Amino acid sequence: MSNCACCALVLLVTASLLSVSPSARSQQPPAHINADRLLLHMTAMGEIGKDPVAGYARVAYTDADRQGREYAIGIMRAAGLAVSIDTAGNIYGRRPGSQPGLPSIMIGSHIDSVPQGGNYDGVVGSIGAIEVTQTLAEARKDLRHPLEVVLFQNEEGGLQGSRAISGELREEDLSNATRSGKSLRDGIAFIGGDPTRIAEARRKRGELFGYFELHVQQGGSLDAEKIDIGVVEGIVGNRRWDVSIEGFANHAGTTPMNQRRDALLAAARLIEAVNRVAASMPGQQVATVGRIEALPGAYNVIAGKVTLGIDLRDLQAARMDAMFDQIQKDAAQIAAATSTKFAFHQIVDDQPVLTDPRLRKIVADSAAELKFTSKPVPSGATQDAQSIGHIAPIAMIFVPSVAGISHAPQEFTRPQDIVNGANVLLLSVLHLDSQQ
Amino acid sequence: MSNCACCALVLLVTASLLSVSPSARSQQPPAHINADRLLLHMTAMGEIGKDPVAGYARVAYTDADRQGREYAIGIMRAAGLAVSIDTAGNIYGRRPGSQPGLPSIMIGSHIDSVPQGGNYDGVVGSIGAIEVTQTLAEARKDLRHPLEVVLFQNEEGGLQGSRAISGELREEDLSNATRSGKSLRDGIAFIGGDPTRIAEARRKRGELFGYFELHVQQGGSLDAEKIDIGVVEGIVGNRRWDVSIEGFANHAGTTPMNQRRDALLAAARLIEAVNRVAASMPGQQVATVGRIEALPGAYNVIAGKVTLGIDLRDLQAARMDAMFDQIQKDAAQIAAATSTKFAFHQIVDDQPVLTDPRLRKIVADSAAELKFTSKPVPSGATQDAQSIGHIAPIAMIFVPSVAGISHAPQEFTRPQDIVNGANVLLLSVLHLDSQQ
Numbered sequence: 001m002s003n004c005a006c007c008a009l010v011l012l013v014t015a016s017l018l019s020v021s022p023s024a025r026s027q028q029p030p031a032h033i034n035a036d037r038l039l040l041h042m043t044a045m046g047e048i049g050k051d052p053v054a055g056y057a058r059v060a061y062t063d064a065d066r067q068g069r070e071y072a073i074g075i076m077r078a079a080g081l082a083v084s085i086d087t088a089g090n091i092y093g094r095r096p097g098s099q100p101g102l103p104s105i106m107i108g109s110h111i112d113s114v115p116q117g118g119n120y121d122g123v124v125g126s127i128g129a130i131e132v133t134q135t136l137a138e139a140r141k142d143l144r145h146p147l148e149v150v151l152f153q154n155e156e157g158g159l160q161g162s163r164a165i166s167g168e169l170r171e172e173d174l175s176n177a178t179r180s181g182k183s184l185r186d187g188i189a190f191i192g193g194d195p196t197r198i199a200e201a202r203r204k205r206g207e208l209f210g211y212f213e214l215h216v217q218q219g220g221s222l223d224a225e226k227i228d229i230g231v232v233e234g235i236v237g238n239r240r241w242d243v244s245i246e247g248f249a250n251h252a253g254t255t256p257m258n259q260r261r262d263a264l265l266a267a268a269r270l271i272e273a274v275n276r277v278a279a280s281m282p283g284q285q286v287a288t289v290g291r292i293e294a295l296p297g298a299y300n301v302i303a304g305k306v307t308l309g310i311d312l313r314d315l316q317a318a319r320m321d322a323m324f325d326q327i328q329k330d331a332a333q334i335a336a337a338t339s340t341k342f343a344f345h346q347i348v349d350d351q352p353v354l355t356d357p358r359l360r361k362i363v364a365d366s367a368a369e370l371k372f373t374s375k376p377v378p379s380g381a382t383q384d385a386q387s388i389g390h391i392a393p394i395a396m397i398f399v400p401s402v403a404g405i406s407h408a409p410q411e412f413t414r415p416q417d418i419v420n421g422a423n424v425l426l427l428s429v430l431h432l433d434s435q436q
Numbered sequence: 437m438s439n440c441a442c443c444a445l446v447l448l449v450t451a452s453l454l455s456v457s458p459s460a461r462s463q464q465p466p467a468h469i470n471a472d473r474l475l476l477h478m479t480a481m482g483e484i485g486k487d488p489v490a491g492y493a494r495v496a497y498t499d500a501d502r503q504g505r506e507y508a509i510g511i512m513r514a515a516g517l518a519v520s521i522d523t524a525g526n527i528y529g530r531r532p533g534s535q536p537g538l539p540s541i542m543i544g545s546h547i548d549s550v551p552q553g554g555n556y557d558g559v560v561g562s563i564g565a566i567e568v569t570q571t572l573a574e575a576r577k578d579l580r581h582p583l584e585v586v587l588f589q590n591e592e593g594g595l596q597g598s599r600a601i602s603g604e605l606r607e608e609d610l611s612n613a614t615r616s617g618k619s620l621r622d623g624i625a626f627i628g629g630d631p632t633r634i635a636e637a638r639r640k641r642g643e644l645f646g647y648f649e650l651h652v653q654q655g656g657s658l659d660a661e662k663i664d665i666g667v668v669e670g671i672v673g674n675r676r677w678d679v680s681i682e683g684f685a686n687h688a689g690t691t692p693m694n695q696r697r698d699a700l701l702a703a704a705r706l707i708e709a710v711n712r713v714a715a716s717m718p719g720q721q722v723a724t725v726g727r728i729e730a731l732p733g734a735y736n737v738i739a740g741k742v743t744l745g746i747d748l749r750d751l752q753a754a755r756m757d758a759m760f761d762q763i764q765k766d767a768a769q770i771a772a773a774t775s776t777k778f779a780f781h782q783i784v785d786d787q788p789v790l791t792d793p794r795l796r797k798i799v800a801d802s803a804a805e806l807k808f809t810s811k812p813v814p815s816g817a818t819q820d821a822q823s824i825g826h827i828a829p830i831a832m833i834f835v836p837s838v839a840g841i842s843h844a845p846q847e848f849t850r851p852q853d854i855v856n857g858a859n860v861l862l863l864s865v866l867h868l869d870s871q872q
Contacts, residue, residue, distance in 0.1 A: 219690030236689060240735055251842050252724035253672060253749045253816030254655030257715040259840060264725055268707035275701050279693040288688035289700055290730065290737050297727045299676055299745040299784075301843075309735040313689045348735075380689030404695060406687055 033426055034138075035419040038131040041075055042418070045111065045127060046119035055409025056119045060112040060154035061180035061187030068111045069191060072126060072151055079134035081149060088164030088201035089193030093149040095133055097142075103209040104146040105432055106392070107132060107425060110155035110384060115179065117156075118411020120418075124399065125214040126151050128422040135426060143433045145209050152384040153191055160184060162387035164201040174198070208392035210359050210432050213385045214425045215396055216413045220404025221377060228372035228420050230398030231364045234355050235379045235386040236313040239320055240348035243270065243331075246341040249296055249304025264294045264303035266340040273330035274310055277323050284378050285314035287323060310344075315352045315378045353386040356393030359432065363395050366427035372420055381406070397424050469862055470574075471855040474567040477511055478854070481547065481563065482555035491845025492555045496548040496590035497616035497623030504547045505627060508562060508587055515570035517585060524600030524637035525629030529585040531569055533578075539645040540582040541868055542828070543568060543861060546591035546820060551615065553592075554847020556854075560835065561650040562587050564858040571862060579869045581645050588820040589627055596620060598823035600637040610634070644828035646795050646868050649821045650861045651832055652849045656840025657813060664808035664856050666834030667800045670791050671815045671822040672749040675756055676784035679706065679767075682777040685732055685740025700730045700739035702776040709766035710746055713759050720814050721750035723759060746780075751788045751814045789822040792829030795868065799831050802863035808856055817842070833860050 048071060049057045049064025058064045069091060076083050081093030109125025129149045152161035157178050163169040174185040174195055185195040222230050247263030271289045278287030288311045294303040314320050331342045367374040377398055385394045399421035402412040484507060485493045485500025494500045505527060512519050517529030545561025565585045588597035593614050599605040610621040610631055621631040658666050683699030707725045714723030724747045730739040750756050767778045803810040813834055821830045835857035838848045
């Protein structure tokens, strides 16, 4: 921890540069967090695992991840939280409630990152949640409900920590490899969990009154439309297929255009169709072909076989059904026109998880009360909140990502937007606490 | 050689099964080759390097290639030819002419194959040429011009033997790796050439009166239209480009459809455009995209960069110009519509090689005289004849490839078509010999 304290001191100047201007601060609402402190902690966290060339990296179960966790534990203790690590390696910081027997309000996010990631995905919500408790502590504001800050471990490697809490993490998953090089089992032990008692990390339905997560949008719509706050409607479902297209490999010089069975031409038409189907329907659904392989893959041989991946996402399962129906119809026409054969093999089928209407309204009302513009948005990325959504009411507060860039060193959210989001989080907690 | 003689005996039964029926033979024209012997030698050659699973393989500079060459030399000697190997490793079989000082008529092809190839590409023309000389010897028919049978070495690995004869093979090429695992230099030595004296393999303009090559079409047009003989107009030019498409890699779940810079979508539209441009213009031009790579290549990341290869072929350079102009115009529109950047880098620029009008007419007349249907066709594949076209008048005789399949174990040309082609070759040689 001494290292991290040093970092924080050294980084004070940097953090001050990032902080909001006095004029902006003067517009702060009555219930507000300490913007300078929040941004200072974010900057300090960003230094942990930072690579001057490749960007930010606190990949779960690496030394950098562990150092980041230690830094977070330090500022959680400074905020007066009682810190513990559950058997899955999630970090909890608890603040008691004034009224005995009430379920907890939970807030938090994650501090692990992808390789070559940014310093906003997860960090904004983690440091934001800690700052909310620090603000409450300084204001000597007691809540009726216990307040729990949670920092989920290994969000980027498949929501491992939050899935342990919701009971979705299976014993057999523990042998899986992770990006750190360690197995999930060894990784959990490395960060202080106990993989032999993983089931004890599970939280029961009823233990949590509600969960709020502040997060950067990772998409560009709030930034493009200059909206302060996104009120998340839900985390989109995700369906994925491997598509295999069989044509006939033949000589590119000697096979007339009208006698070809070109699997790559068929694939090109399918890629275009997938895009058209998603872009032409009303709604915020997305469809992507991001991977493709053509065989034999030579300049002078017509492709005999292509495999590609289709990824569909939407908040509505019915709309994903409709998209895939249309894609299959288009594929049948393409197959007939190109004398190729298509085979679809589904490999992912994650259902959408909707946020709780009551908590969503609390977020929207809090944003309005603080004079922020807001709009309902889907979360296109997976989130720890979707695991918690299986055992408790959830809501998410999105703040703009500049140009929608995420999972890259260029990821950026403006300091004022981070502060705004943390203030909405604080007010949402206060409002939920006042409800029955 | 004793091995191969054994093979030939053992294979007699197989060969007989492949031979033309008596009724077909009764329709043979006056000048005709020995169909049974031709087909027997082809079958025997096919056994050399044959893999029961993968197909036919006499890859240049392998043991199978050398065994195939030994078998060919045996039947060339049996046909009364004086056999020699030039410094490049090409096999020559010479028959003297009756009139002193005349240039040679040359006929031949190659017996090396691609890995997992067929037994027709090259073999039909090689065994066909040897059979023509055997037929002339048996008929005690003297030609005015010397007749040379040539079996070019390593056609499939870049026309190496014929390029040595035309003077195109450069000293520095000898260090290049070949499919056999040997360098070109070591490969040439392996088959009895002398890579230190490669320049001596060169033939001068004027030494050859004309060159005829019998070959399978490798494309499907003769087979589809039930035409007996293709009179080759020329060997198409070939232009190739590496195309790089730059978009922006972003999250497939969080990036709205209308904010994407999807390099794979742009690539798909370019593949479609390349096909449309070639298929919509009148003529026999072809255009192919056979290789593609999308990065980072993940299901859930919009492709930020795609590279692909474009291959254009036609007999007319102006038509290739027109195709590429249109492709570039389409690419510019696609780039604008998808917010991507295209860069074209040309890597191959082989000019078309036209056959000689006089020799082409001899082939067409010979086919007509033998009551075969014929039509002018381009050669979409590269051919040894194109090297020889730089130093002598050339013509090629194509026979149908069933379903246009080539460079694959399923490659097949009907026995009757092979026999027809060899008879056209024989008559063409006789006609050219009679000319001044």
